[in-house]
Amino acid sequence: MKRRTFLAGLVALPITSSVAGCGLSSNTASNSSASGQVTGEITFQTWSLKPKYTDYVNGVIDAFQKQHQGTTVKWVDQPADGYLAKVMADASAGSLPDVINVPPDLSFPLAKAGQLVNLDESLKDAKPEYLENAWQAFEIPGKGGCYGFPWYLNTGPIFYNKALFTQAGLDPNKPPTNFKELEQQALQLAQKKVAMLGQTPSIADFGLYGVKVFENDKFTFNEPKGVEFVETYKRMYDVGALIPEALTQNYTGAGAKFMAQQTALNPGSAYDLGKFKTDAPSLYANIGITKPITNTGSANMFLHGVSVPKSSKNQATALAFGRFVTNAENQVKFAKLASIFPSTSKGGDDPYFTTEDGSDEARVRVAAAKQLKTAVNYTPVQFSDQMREALLQQLADAMLGKKSAKQALDDAVAECNRLLK
Amino acid sequence: MKPAHYKLALRYLGLLSILAISIGPFLWQFATSIKGPGEDVFVPDFIPDDPTFGNYAAVAEVVPVWTFALNSLGVAGVNVITNCLGAAMAGYALARLKFKGRRFAAVIFASSILVPFEAILISLFLVMRGLGLTNTLTGVVLPGSIAALNVLLLRNAFLALPAEVEEAAVIDGANAWQRFTRLALPSVKGTLVVVALFSFMFSWDDFLWPLVVLSDQQKYTLTIGLAYLQGTFVQNQRLVAAGTIIAVLPLILLFLLLQKHFFRGVGEGAIKG
Numbered sequence: 001m002k003r004r005t006f007l008a009g010l011v012a013l014p015i016t017s018s019v020a021g022c023g024l025s026s027n028t029a030s031n032s033s034a035s036g037q038v039t040g041e042i043t044f045q046t047w048s049l050k051p052k053y054t055d056y057v058n059g060v061i062d063a064f065q066k067q068h069q070g071t072t073v074k075w076v077d078q079p080a081d082g083y084l085a086k087v088m089a090d091a092s093a094g095s096l097p098d099v100i101n102v103p104p105d106l107s108f109p110l111a112k113a114g115q116l117v118n119l120d121e122s123l124k125d126a127k128p129e130y131l132e133n134a135w136q137a138f139e140i141p142g143k144g145g146c147y148g149f150p151w152y153l154n155t156g157p158i159f160y161n162k163a164l165f166t167q168a169g170l171d172p173n174k175p176p177t178n179f180k181e182l183e184q185q186a187l188q189l190a191q192k193k194v195a196m197l198g199q200t201p202s203i204a205d206f207g208l209y210g211v212k213v214f215e216n217d218k219f220t221f222n223e224p225k226g227v228e229f230v231e232t233y234k235r236m237y238d239v240g241a242l243i244p245e246a247l248t249q250n251y252t253g254a255g256a257k258f259m260a261q262q263t264a265l266n267p268g269s270a271y272d273l274g275k276f277k278t279d280a281p282s283l284y285a286n287i288g289i290t291k292p293i294t295n296t297g298s299a300n301m302f303l304h305g306v307s308v309p310k311s312s313k314n315q316a317t318a319l320a321f322g323r324f325v326t327n328a329e330n331q332v333k334f335a336k337l338a339s340i341f342p343s344t345s346k347g348g349d350d351p352y353f354t355t356e357d358g359s360d361e362a363r364v365r366v367a368a369a370k371q372l373k374t375a376v377n378y379t380p381v382q383f384s385d386q387m388r389e390a391l392l393q394q395l396a397d398a399m400l401g402k403k404s405a406k407q408a409l410d411d412a413v414a415e416c417n418r419l420l421k
Numbered sequence: 422m423k424p425a426h427y428k429l430a431l432r433y434l435g436l437l438s439i440l441a442i443s444i445g446p447f448l449w450q451f452a453t454s455i456k457g458p459g460e461d462v463f464v465p466d467f468i469p470d471d472p473t474f475g476n477y478a479a480v481a482e483v484v485p486v487w488t489f490a491l492n493s494l495g496v497a498g499v500n501v502i503t504n505c506l507g508a509a510m511a512g513y514a515l516a517r518l519k520f521k522g523r524r525f526a527a528v529i530f531a532s533s534i535l536v537p538f539e540a541i542l543i544s545l546f547l548v549m550r551g552l553g554l555t556n557t558l559t560g561v562v563l564p565g566s567i568a569a570l571n572v573l574l575l576r577n578a579f580l581a582l583p584a585e586v587e588e589a590a591v592i593d594g595a596n597a598w599q600r601f602t603r604l605a606l607p608s609v610k611g612t613l614v615v616v617a618l619f620s621f622m623f624s625w626d627d628f629l630w631p632l633v634v635l636s637d638q639q640k641y642t643l644t645i646g647l648a649y650l651q652g653t654f655v656q657n658q659r660l661v662a663a664g665t666i667i668a669v670l671p672l673i674l675l676f677l678l679l680q681k682h683f684f685r686g687v688g689e690g691a692i693k694g
Contacts (some may be wrong), residue, residue: 050638050649051483079648082632089546089633095555097636260463279462279658 036316039070042098044321047304049101050077056337064324071317084385091115096309098318099325102148104137107307108381111140111147117308118145123319129327134343137377138305142217148305149326150343152334155301155368155375156269158293159276163286164264168192175265175290179209182265182293183232186241189264195243198254198263200395201233203388207378210295214380219387219416222409230398230405237399247396259283267292267300270364271339289364292371301375303343339365341372348372382420390415454662462658476663480650483660486667488639489646492558494671496631496642497624499562504620505613507567512575513601517587527576533569538630546633560634561642565624571616578612579605614682622672643668 049057061073076097078086084106090096091110102110110116119126119138126149127135134150162172168189176182186196203221207213211226236242243262245253258266259280276284292299306325308318324330331342332350339361342348353369356362391412398408453462457471480486514520515527545564546555554560582605590600606613628644635641647664650656676683 045636048649048651076636076638077649078636079632079645080651081648082629085542085629086633089543092543093547093550093555095550256463275656278458281459282461282464 036314038068038317038320040314040317041072041074042312042314042317042321043074043076044099044101044325045097046075046077046101047083047103048077048080053334053337056334060325060330063330064321067324068317068320071321073321091309094311096311098312098314099306099308099322101151101304101306103302103304104148104377104381105379105383105385107138107148107305108140109384110307110309111145112143115309115311116147117310117312117315117319118147119149119319120145122315123323126323129323129344131343131345131348131372133301133376134303137303137381138307140381141214148307149322151304151306151326152331152338153301153303153341153343153372153375154269155292155299155341155372156267156272157289157291157364157367158265159258159268159272160265160288160290161258161261161263161283161286162288164189164194164261165288168194168264172288175288176293177291178293179229179232179295183236186236187239190236190239190241193240195263196236196241196265197246198243198257198266199246199249199251200237200242200392200399201229202251203380203383203391204300204378205229207376208292208294208296208300213378214382217420219380219382219413219420222406222413226409227406230395230409233395234399234401234405242399247399248392269339270361270368273361273364274339287360289360291367296376297374299371299375300378301372303377305343341369383416384419387416387419390419450662451666453659454666456659458659462662476659477667479657480660480663480667484646484649484664486643486646486664489641489643490667492640493625493643496558496561497621500565500620500624501617503562503566504568504571505617508571508575508616509606509609509613510601511567511572512577513579513605515572515576516579517600517605518597527573530569530572530576534573542629542633545630549634555634556636556640557634558640561627561631562624564630565620565627568620568623571620574612574616575609578609582608611682611685614679614685618675618679618683621675625668625672 044061046057057075057077061075064073065071087096087100087102087106087110091113096115107116127146130150131153134153135146138148138150139146158175160175165172165175165185168191170185170188176185182196189196201209203213206221206226206229209225209229211221211229212223213219213221233242237246243249243257245257249257254263254266255268255272257263258268259276261280261283273284273287276287294300306322308315308322312318326343328342328344328347331344332347332352334340335342335347336352341353342350348354348369352365354366356366394403394408394412394415397403398405403411448467449465452467452469454476455472455474456462456469457473457475460466460470511530515523515530549555549560549563552560554563587600587604590604595603626644627642628648631642632645632648635645638646647661647668650661650664
């Protein structure tokens with residue numbers, strides 16, 4: 001983790017300088033139009049989909065090639081580890097693939113450097129095909145334009161450990177429904193030496209609490225509500241309601257602690273149930289599922305998209321393929337395979353996402369699909385990996401009592417705003 | 422007599438706890454890799470209820486692990502040869518040959534160790550691209566082919582040889598090349614083994630650089646290939662564990678085979694004199 005954050009900052013430097021050079025010279029003249037012929041060869045890079053979804057992706061590629069005779073799509077898949085470094089290195093060398101799978105926070109630096117094709121300009125009719133909140137996630141605030149086709153979405157319930165709840169004398173059928181209850185129950189659990197949470201709040205958690213995270217081109221999560229939120233966590237930390245590792249933990253680490261039954265509650269995804277079943281069966285036997293805790297009425301969502309770099313030699317085909325991969329039919333098929341959700345405007349209407357068959361999986365899926373309609377990507381696109389690290393460190397200082405909550409947030413905001421420039 | 426026994430017991434206790442700390446996680450990983458489906462893998466439980474080696478076979482089914490291993494072996498093998506040869510020659514030149522700027526050259530080598538690899542990643546990638554070596558295994562090998570650390574290790578080993586021996590060889594009419602191959606090289610065998618082992622290990626373990634250079638799955642090395650076991654949505658911890666054991670096995674074997682030379686090499690500068 002450390003290694004990647006370090007890179008993020010470093011890599012951001014050469015990108016703006018060298019990219020402008022290669023990008024501009026190579027593409028303005030020859031092929032900036034999206035209306036060209038859909039033919040020829042393109043490369044499509046995905047984020048860690050091999051080998052589990054190999055058949056699916058190959059199926060999509062075959063269908064595309066059949067529909068557009070004369071096209072060849074070469075698929076490369078990159079492991080999730082180091083994806084950022086790889087994309088940034090390619091970007092500064094001007095050798096990005098024609099279609100790349102990127103989450104919004106990765107598309108943002110590329111788009112800001114003028115590396116990506118603006119879909120609002122090149123494909124004016126594409127917007128209505130996608131959910132509005134998903135399309136917005138790939139817009140660059142303040143600059144206008146959308147720089148990626150929204151692909152899959154994810155959101156999920158909160159999982160909790162009924163056995164640990166019972167052990168601490170709490171009603172296992174009454175999980176917390178708001179932040180106040182979360183704190184009360186956490187304090188009660190802590191008396192029995194059971195930790196509630198495995199992570200200090202992420203930027204998305206601030207959003208869920210109703211904190212104004214980003215406004216007028218600046219980070220603003222040090223507002224009074226943000227301070228109040230961190231103080232809640234501080235009180236929980238002081239009595240041991242957060243595990244000590246929480247101070248440095250990321251999302252994956254917190255998930256592992258929950259599976260090791262060291263924490264009682266963890267936000268998750270629909271596909272986590274399968275994981276619990278195979279990797280932590282004794283947890284699965286006691287798993288409780290409840291709605292996400294939010295002050296705004298909207299749950300958090302994560303999403304991925306596909307972007308087309310301006311450096312692509314074959315933009316017309318790349319754009320056609322990007323749209324094809326993310327069309328309703330292909331997305332619904334993918335969503336069913338991977339327990340995720342489609343970002344197309346009609347995708348969620350599929351009976352698969354609206355009817356329950358009595359299984360836990362279906363229950364989680366239907367609830368998540370419903371919550372997606374209003375879900376928000378609370379993580380601002382400007383929030384880079386480096387800023388995430390800065391927030392984590394400041395929060396750790398606040399938890400340890402080295403700084404007041406207010407001071408820590410002020411410092412975190414100052415650092416994030418500095419990195420923004 | 423009694424206090425000595427007591428001390429000895431304490432010492433062994435200390436040693437045992439260090440043993441537990443250092444190989445405990447490894448054993449845990451191994452235990453995970455042979456656990457059957459439906460067992461808890463996130464709680465420390467060193468004895469699987471339903472041991473199976475099926476996970477190892479499954480790794481090979483999920484990713485072409487042998488292709489990856491062969492690529493890794495190729496890269497690591499070439500790295501060992503270039504490092505032993507190149508670093509020995511450079512080290513000898515720095516230690517024994519007299520030329521202008523020798524001290525300066527040594528300082529350059531030493532200071533290049535201090536530059537973190539991440540800092541030069543992008544520029545190195547651009548160089549490789551300029552040479553047309555991206556997406557080739559040659560591109561993976563090149564940056565690590567003669568590591569500065571190895572040059573310095575060998576330089577120090579050569580410096581530890583008594584200068585008189587070499588002067589004698591000069592009087593006997595040996596030229597620099599003859600002194601290097603017949604005299605100097607045979608007496609630093611231990612350090613050469615250390616260099617070989619280090620360079621094998623570094624290139625076998627390297628993740629970031631091959632990841633950035635390569636984009637064709639056929640050319641992937643083992644470390645990147647195994648990252649595929651960490652799927653985006655679902656991952657099977659048992660397969661990940663089995664994969665890491667496969668990856669670390671050659672290193673353990675190599676170390677066991679060479680450990681006699683290894684420890685001699687580490688202390689070489691000290692014993693010779």
